[in-house]
Amino acid sequence: MLKFIFKRFGRLFLVLFGASIVSYALVVHSGDPLQDLRESTDADAEYQMELRAQQLNLALPWTDQYYLPWYERYWDWLVGVLGCLDPTDRIIGPCDWGTTVNGGDVTAQIANAAQVSLRLVLIATLLAIVLGVLTGIVSAMRQYSVFDYSMSFVMFLFWSLPLFWAAVIAKEYLAIRYNNWMADPHFTAGNIFAVALLLAVVVPTVIGGGPRRRVATGVVMFIYTCTVMPFLDHIHFMEQPRLGTGFIAVAAVMLAVGFTALIAGMQNLKVLYCGLAVAVLGVVSYFLTWDLMRGAQSYLLPLGLFALTLVICVAIGRLFGGYAKGQATAVTLLTGVLTSGIILLDHYMYTWPGLLSVKPRPIRTVGASTPNLRADDFWIISLDHLSQLWLPTLVMMLTSLATYTRYTRSSMLEVVQQDFIRTARAKGVTERTVVLKHAFRNAMIPLATLVAFDFAGLVGGAIIVERVFAWNSMGTMFITGLSNVDPAPVMAVIIFTGGIAVIFNFIADILYAVLDPRIRV
Template identity: 40%
Template sequence: MLVFIARRLFVSIWVFFAASVVVFFLSTNVRDPLAEARQLPDNARESAIAEITERMHLDDPTALRYVRWLGDALTGDLGVNRQGQSVNDLLETAFSATLQLITGATVLAIVIGISIGVISALRQYSALDQVVTFVAFVCFSLPLFWVGTLLKQFLALDFNDWLADPEISPMFIGGIALITGLFCGGIIVGDRRSRITAFVSATAAMAVLLYVLSVTEWFADPGLGPVVVALTAIAGAIGFTTLVSGLEWKPPLQASLIAAALGIVAYFALDPVLDDPQILTLLGLAVVAIVVSGAIGWFLGGDLYRRSAVPAAALTGLFAGAVIFVDRMLQSFADYSDSVGNRPISTVGAETPNYEGTFWESGLDSFGHLALPTLALVLISLATYTRYTRASMLEVMNQDFVRTARAKGLSERAVITRHVLRNGLIPITTLVAYDIGTIVGGAVVTERVFGWSAMGNLLTVGITQGDPMPIMAFFVVSGGAIVVFNMIADMAYAVLDPRIRLS
């Protein structure tokens, strides 16, 4: 493994070096950096041109300018831009904004896209598969700027107006309930009677839920409460146990249920701590939840079931903590909404200027600014992950070793999770690594539509001003991310498929 990493690093350094030469020479000729200075009045033109020429070393040959930039970059200094601002400072601000923008969108697109792709492959040519295929192609075809504009109008402006009187219309309740019922009926395995029962039950349950939320005006002052938190944690315990080991083994289920019970106890015991916590406090509690839950799975699982009980219990503990986090965030929604003039979903910028609030209110402020650009990126990326996952799963399901696994008597859950999904994720790993590596460079269109100043804005400003320093800073981050994540993808291949030897 170390030899492989060293070899890849050696090759990547030379590729990175050659690419930096090409990008630098192109960036120095993209536009005249003195164009704006030449339009100044006569009394200021000469001094402005001289100042920019000296700052950007325009009198030196391009090769000498590159060597000077490379020497400074190796020491961590990316120079100054045309206005004399430190590019390091600009890059730090832009990169942090980009991470804030793309992290949630990328994770959601990967998790939701792969999950839908797996379900679509398992229900090949069913009505659910046809609907997923249609929606995926529609989302893939939509221009990002148009999606962003629609979201700003209907999911921000109209939603903020609706919150003043959050009453759900009967037509909307019926539509959402029908969609939910169709989805649940489509994923159920069984005969027609089972699917119809699931459809009717899910439709009725969703209709009742939405009606109750509308009557109680829950959306104006939301919150989950201890009962919903407890039921959600227990449901998570059952779900994670089913996914990891199945319900036929008692030790993993017992460990998960105990982890969920500890989460319910923590809901009340940690009330003073969670009143206005720090981010390090929450991270520490998350680590404690994973360790304690994993330890429960270790002791209850024993030698025979430990391999399944530990991850099931650890996931349940982390999930219970996430539910408590969401509940605390929702309880602060009413106060935050009042503080921003009842306009919680923002359409422009990364944060409310000069806003000060509790930890939960500040988190809601960040979420309100991230909601629209994140949803826009997820809708566009979702189709790619869904289609790739479906195609990869279908290809693996027709392999001989899958038929052998079924012939040996393995349960369908074990066949899908241990054999089909694991091998089907190999091509998806390449896609994920490339996607993360490229999106770290910024989402130019999304940033422009929603008024974010991040990596994409750093690149466009450098191009429009003919300034190679911001462009090279963009290249260092985005190019480095592509190299690193592709190396991680190569190492992940060996984890997913033992037949792959890195040597």
């Protein structure tokens, strides 16, 4: 296995090296970086040309020639980038990604731009994987049902959406019109009827069952929505939202019971008790850590508490799970993580009125954050970042969601028709075990490679989305550098995103080897 890992890891560097050579040559030959100055009528145009030539490493001091061979410029750039691998700055030299035509430091620019773009791409990828895989599995298990046909239609619709068009539509309806509605956030009778009718159709489709069951579920959802929405309007929920202790407690218990039924079965009481113990601890921690969380000054405290939650969940599952400690650990982890997410959501809901007080139009359509936001509270600043992040994330997630859903469905349908699945069912193995333990693992093998390619595609799509939402990140760096025939910022974006893509591909190769040991040969 180690030989396999080292061999794949070595190919990673060869791919990056080859991509960097080709990309640098293409950027350098894409135009004339001095074209605007050659056509300039300024008296000091020649002096500006000399300065830019020196910044781009174009000038030869002892001749009148302006251009070095591209491979010499590439070598100078490569030595500076490899210096980032030298912590002493003595063997190779200092880390230097170069400078822009305007004299800007590319190292500082890529550091700032990367955190913005990665935050967008990583969240969109994770959400698309989780939701897409779950939807694909359910569609495969309920093949040719109303749910399957509905999901196929919706996913093909998402798949065919032009990214720039979806971004513009989301910007108009989910940002601009939502901000207008927040000036007087009240549900009209038409709003209530439309939402109730939509849920009366969607929820029965998801739950499934016979015609009578779907009709009964639809009627219950219609009545429930027509009752709850006026109540939420009466208590001004859209301006002062809260989940409350009761909702968190019920949700935590439902998560524990649901994951136990899904993973181990309700007859396994030890697993059920472990899940319920985590649910109770989650509700208790909600009270004990409230003041501590409200005083947080950075993400370190929430992340530290989340890490502690993971440790406690694993400990409970391993110590009290009995012979099913693996299943118990899975149940406790899923229950603990989602309960923590619900608690975090309640904290952000508590902060929502504070954000509205300093930002009456909560979702800006320009930028990754609100400039000059008059707030020194961590929760308000964090919520502002999330309010700017969710719309681009949603747009990017939709296309990837369709991809993961369709691939998961096809892979699951192929696996469940194989001999070992029929043998497991013939031996009396429960359908839950057949799907989760045998079919699911084998169906995930093709998706391991898909994640790597999809992530690279999302990075490219992020450039378009960032332009629509006016984010100053890697997309802006790439387009500006390419327009100015400036290789330093363009290469910084290419190497950074390409490096992440090949790392994801490397992880996919390792997952392949873990899921199917025959690949190691």
